[in-house]
Amino acid sequence: MEKHNSNRISTIILFVLSLPLFILYFFFFLDVFTVPSTDSIWPESFTLVHWRFLTETLSGKPSIWITTLNTLIFSGCVVAIVLVLSSTAGYALSRLKMPYRSQLLGTLLLLHSFPSVSLLIAIFIILQMIGLYDSLVGVIIIKASLELPFGIWIMKGFYDTVPWEIEMSGVQDGASRFTVWYKLILPQIYPGLAALSIFSFISSWGEYVLPFVLAPSAEQQTLSVYLAGLLSETTAVDYGLLKAVGLFYMLPVMIFYIFTHEKLMNIYGGGGGSKG
Amino acid sequence: MKIILKKFSKNFGQVEVIKDMDLEIESGEMVALLGPSGCGKTTTLFAICGIHNITSGQILFGDRVINNVPTQERNVGVVFQNYALYPHLTIYENIAFPLRIRKMEKSEIDQLVQEYSEMVGISNLLSRRPMHLSGGQQQRVALVRALIRKPNVLLMDEPLANLDAALRLRMRSEIRRIQQETGITAILVTHDQVEAMSMSDRIAIMNDGKIQQISTPTEMYSDPKNTFVAGFIGNPPISFYNGVLQKNYFVGTAMKFELSEATLSNGIQEEQKLEIGVRPEYVHPNFGDEVEGKILFIEPQGRETLYDIELDDGQVIRSIQMGSQQYQMGERIQWGMDHKNILVFDENGENIFSKLYGTSPKL
Amino acid sequence: MKRIPLAYWFLLPAAVSIILFYVLPVILTFVFSFTSMASDTGIYGNHYVYSKNAIRALEKSTLNRDIFKKIIERKYVFDSESLKIISQSKIEKKTQTEIEETLPGTVYSTEKALFEALDKLKNKPRSFRDKKIISRATIRSLNGEEFIEISEMRVAFEKLQIEVGEEDFDLITEVTNTSWHWTTKNYREVFSNPDSWRIFKNTGLYVTLTLGLFNVGCALIIALLTFYMSLGQSKFFRSLWLIPRISPSVLYVLLWRDLMDHSGFISYVMGYFGVAPTNWMGEFPWVTIIVINGFVGASMGMIIFSSAMQAIPKSLLYAASVDGAYMWQQIRRIILPQIRWPILFIASYQTLSLLTSFEYIQLSTDGGPARDTEVWALHAFHTALSNYWGNLRYGFGATLSVVLVVIGIIASITYLKLFKFQVLLQEPPIEN
Structure with missing residues (x-):
């Protein structure tokens, strides 16, 4: 029952199916610690600014x-x-x-x-x-x-x-x-x-x-309601901050x-x- | 169809399960792969039917190398240990499964299923499901399902292991009968020597991934190649005793007797370490006096009685005698062995005395 | 005294909380669905208010016209209450004293009549301002008045010298009563409202697609693919697909919102194909809710199917390959038939969860745009608990929930019969 070829195909299909999950959680961890770039999906630099909510109360x-x-x-x-x-x-x-x-x-x-x-x-x-x-x-x-x-x-x-x-x-x-x-x-x-x-x-x-x-x-x-409140604000959403709260x-x-x-x-x- | 294994090896990761195995099975022959559990016999079977890939060597059906032929195309019939009947299908559908996969005509399938199920007497069960069948009936279904596509080879993996004793006895002869009727080449994997001896033309006895000996059941008993084979075949088992050769005599710590001409002519050296094997039926009060000790244990078996004799050095020799119990536990006795029928092995366990002659013991 | 068996003590706390906060809500959903409860009626108040609506309703009613006139009329009454206010005012003491002596009990139907009566006093009020203070202190009207008890209303009627027959009084109390009342209107509204049908269709579409594509479809594909994989790989993929389920829902939706936003990954990738950055969630709300729910929902089916497949004896698959069946034939003829019960179980169980859950939709599209992705459960939630137009209609929301509760009850009983009928009901061998 060792099937190397079909195994490889299965892995590829599964990988493609799971791609959205990889992307979702990859950018989750990436965005939390970086400054987003305006013209690229890749961040500009490392930062901890999104974690300001820990020390100051958001308005x-x-x-x-x-x-x-x-x-x-x-x-x-x-x-x-x-x-x-x-x-x-x-x-x-x-x-x-x-x-x-x-x-x-x-x-x-x-x-x-x-x-x-x-x-x-x-x-x-x-x-x-x-x-x-x-x-x-x-x-x-x-x-x-x-x-x-x-x-x-x-x-x-x-x-x-x-x-x-x-x-x-x-x-x-x-x-x-x-x-x-x-x-x-x-x-x-x-x-x-x-x-x-x-x-x-x-x-x-x-x-x-x-x-x-x-x-x-x-x-x-609770944190869920807190985060949902941030998410539903009508002003432009600061995803870096939100994801930092989310990671926390x-x-x-x-x-x-x-x-x-x-x-x-x-x-x-x-x-x-x-x-x- | 003839099956040939040439230098067949199988590794699971780092573990070497089968090493350089050679085996030739003649067309129409039934060979039993016999050995203790974990010796690699099922692995060999799975390699032949293609469930496992082989690591090196060749497997041939006739003169065709089938190493890379997928299982589905090898056309082998397999009877699995737990029968592996498809629980969601009726017996009819189970038997017809291999034919349906091959897209055979429905009428043809009907006819074949009828014919084959009659052969083993299950034609009245066709509409049932496997779980409503007894072990023996399931066994037959599995056999028929394996045979119906007219396979090149029939492989059976411990086919009788899940049956009760009486049924096992009946199925032994029934499987043998069907195999002989159909003339199919068959391999039987079993750990039960009686099963192997009674059902097969030849036995290949395996240990540690190697074939120890291939021969007919009778030869296997009377002329075992080494101590493993001698010990594995025979029930009650053979007794072994260690000693050395001194001036035509076998000398152990508590036993000494003269070896026969035939043995000595095999060129044993003086002071060579030896191990003798003596089957219980050749140890008897009438044979002599070299087996001296006390009776350690008595096992009455009805027709025969089994005695374990502890010699003075603590080693045990077993004897079986016709009739009911004649001696008492703890009784000191002085018995002998039939010197013509003693197997002699060298220090590596290889047989250096050819075989048992089977002279009738002097009773 | 008979000792209370341990079993009761062990069962009691759990039983009480389940009955109070699980079983009772089931029953009360039905009860509330027959009420007009809403945020403007409150949930217990029995108030009687002569609101504009109530007056209008009385005008149209069969109420005796004279009584109606009296109800809407203003009157000026010298009772203990008005005298008290007057005594605390800055009006001259002698005027006050005269009023207290001569006027109590009098009622004037117009301000003019009141003023005339005041002018007749010996110590008449000195200024128009004083007259106005008296007018304000004595004015009585049912208009805008609120009573908490019916008896209070009777007292007020007596004071205003309105004589009402029992029949008219009942009519008045009924019309002025603002608190919720029993009604079957909610049910008629569910059936007559054209929105209901649209939302019903939305729900059907949402459940069918999510279930088919993800909760069963995708789950089955993952289970099958990982089944033929090495242990390490299959563990990795199964763990990966479990992550959305353990992620807090708000966070999980947040990640999707970012992915689909103007500045998100999809917009970035589509930029390569010359597509301007878009809010993909607003553009494809249906895809959004199905995918977001699906990636969470697939995990349960995946786990159940995988373990069901693991339970199939390996030798069956060996036998199938020996019998000539290739991977696809093995799947179709051996694996799928053997896991048909788990598939049916997941399909029905998840239909129920999808029907009733609205969390992910509420967090992502909130039923929008233009109520395009509004499903039944979300509709009930919006009606009763959260909407922008203010009036939260608890009763109607409960009616919408009744539909779900009924489906839930029927489905649960069906599962019980279908899947768990082999519940081990073995009697305990220790007899106390």
Whole structure:
């Protein structure tokens, strides 16, 4: 099955298909550190001027540091909530005896594939009604709740692979089910917890629609809304600056990606992608 | 069609799997490639059918060199270890697949599929899918699919490995029958010596990417070229014992006996290191007294009983005797060997005494 | 006391948040779709306002003409409120005292009548300015008035000496009520609005093309090509195609905007062919939204298809080549038939995501130019949450979402039946 010729052709076709991606991300990194030339696509010189947003507050914008802090709080809380609630609920659904278990699993699966974006308007009204509109807390709760069905499903899958014998011998040794879960089972599914945290971190760090709609004011802004604000300004867009903000924004995701892209491949493969 | 491998070598990256292998298979002959796992037998098979490229040397079908002929054009039939039936196709479609690829007329395909499926008795299964078939039935489908395009060569990769013992016994003779009926040149890859011996005209026994010996099953048993072949063929296996030649005597730490004329005439030097191999059926209470020790282990097998005898130096000689258990574990005994039927190897493991004569043991 | 099983404690927090913020919104989308909620009605207020619109509506209504006249009339009333204002004014004390003694309870229908009554006082106001202050303090009219409770309105009617029958009162409250009300108008509007049909067609086109060309088409091509490649190369390409998905959406669209802008790479390259720098995004909005979504969407199919292909036993492909099938025949006869379920799964799953997601379109073309690339989900978003003409129509937006929610529910149930019916419903062997 060694086919050198067809292999070369495949590589060429794939390269051509992927060309836009190469160009997109090549100029991303290039433009961030260079002065654009007026008559050529190649830059004139190296510069750090685009990074001025780190030290000075851009006009009409909140400070980048407050925005970053907001984003960190938002993503951190979402990850924490999703992790804790998924690992308990996933365990209950995977291992504990309860009435209506199959119905619960069915509902979970239903929600798992349900397009949650279409609920945006109802969520907007609900948050206004309960007074959580335009607060980071509101967006955190909503984002976490929408991620939960996926998280629970993933965790349930990981729990399902843990041999029952561990649990049985734990119970035999006199431990309560809670102790068994906490001391014996949780350590078995660290890979699952890691995978879910990475996934929900990337998903919430990049989240744009929810904070944009549910917490638009400057004090609550996350980096996505901040960057979108810069992008939608009517004056000529300064792409160098925007890409620098973008690189600053994407840095944590990139670090995660470099170390975990193979694991990520598996999660997305598990039916995770909620985006188009 | 005759198959010839000339100085065939195959490397996977840096790893040399097959080195300078020569093999000639006559037209209509069935040859078994026998060896432990990892010896390169499947690699050889895949090279012949073209799934692997060869690193150097030549493969010929008849007098045509097929090194660079793509798999698709070699016209070989292969039965894979797990049968590799296409799960999404019915049995009929599976069998017809090679013909469809060759764009054969539909009526002709129909007729051939009928004819061949009758040959192996699966014509009532044609509309089913592979997963609904038993192992033996899948086996037959795979065989028929390999044969239906009238290939130059039939290659079988451990075709019986996934069957239960009884079925394996039946399929052995059935495959052999079909091969002989169709007169096709066939190569059988197996790690099971019984399979190899019972199904093939000749056995090529392989180890470490080299063919150790090519001969008929009987010859392989009675005249192994080296200790590897002697040890691999035969069940229960042969026992080996180390020693030196001193004045026509084989002398080990716990055993001494006079070697036969025939052996000595092969020009062994005095004080030369030797290794003798003795098959269990030639170790018996009536043969003499050089095997002296205690019974370490007894394995009753019904018709025969197997004794492991530990000599005083700790080496073990195995004996098989007809009938039920006669001796006790730990019992001290003094048995002998049939000196005519002892294999003698030099320090490199090469056979220097020609063969077993198979004289009936004095029972 | 019976102990509450651990399962409930473990399930409760997740269940509460899912029910409150996932299931409830599903139900409330339907509920809201039957309301006239909008930014000018507020979402809970029950206010009654005699706005210009309300007065106009009352004029056209079957309301008793006399009552209508009384409602729009101005009146000058000496009640505790007006007396209080007068007492705090700079009007002479003796005049004030006289007014407090003689006038309370009187109502005048015109300013002239008021002034005449004032002139009759012993200590009549000394200047016209004083009269005007009194006039301003006593003037009462329903016009422009806002009531929070119906009872307040009844009090006002009594004060103004307007006598209204129950039937007319109900009519008045209904017309003046500005808060949202239950209605099926939204649904009629969805069907009657010519925009709906156009946006529906846009959505169909967008979903079909993106799905066909990228989410399934391109994904399949990448999966197939990498399948026949060395491990290192295929890993590289698959990782590359995953990058758009992990990139924050705003940043990803930003990169495309730069690429397609006047000064961007495409303009630069096209310059060689003598094409003047153009905003390609504005020029080809359809290509833009399909490509931008497609490059993100292809990755999921690619991963699923690749792993499905890896799962095909190698020996099947060996057998196929031995049987005479070349690469293309292997793909067509062995690989594609064996991954038809994953293909179907991706096609249906991604249809759903494409139907409902609008993020990338909103960030790139925002449905423009001239609402050319407006799709259903974006239309709902624009209607209810973000538009330039000011009135955010939550109720109508919810109605538009109902369409998507219904499709979502049906599709999810279908998947459940189609793809995951083998859910492992094994009962736990430890029984508590």
